[in-house]
Amino acid sequence: MTKIFQTESVYVRVDVSDYFILSRGTERAQALLGRAQLVEESIKRHVDDVAATSIESDGDYSCSHCELEWEEWEEADEEGSAAGLGFMRGEPMCCDAASEEWREAKAKRDAAGKKASA
16 A cells, blocks of 8 residues: 555645845835735746745734834723723834823824713
8 A cells, every 4th residue: 555645735835035124013014015916927927837826925914103013002000001001902002202202192083982971
């Protein structure tokens, strides 16, 4: 008896380089996506017997102010401040600018909610 390996699908992964992309944040992501689309078009144009192509990405969120990884306060005490430090649940942890922007947006949402319920 001979053991035979059978496969359903075979995939090829191509990682797009960010070499010479000097931009950050959303512009960088758009530039990488553009490169991936060029690679995908080239494969479709020049390679025979390709059943399908797709573009997938992974990444993390970062702060638009300081570009650090996006983290939010999750724990809150009875007054709603995170870890008793005066931060609110959901508030960004990375920098003062992000925290201030978040608090301003929250105040506007809260005010709009009060007007709607009145």
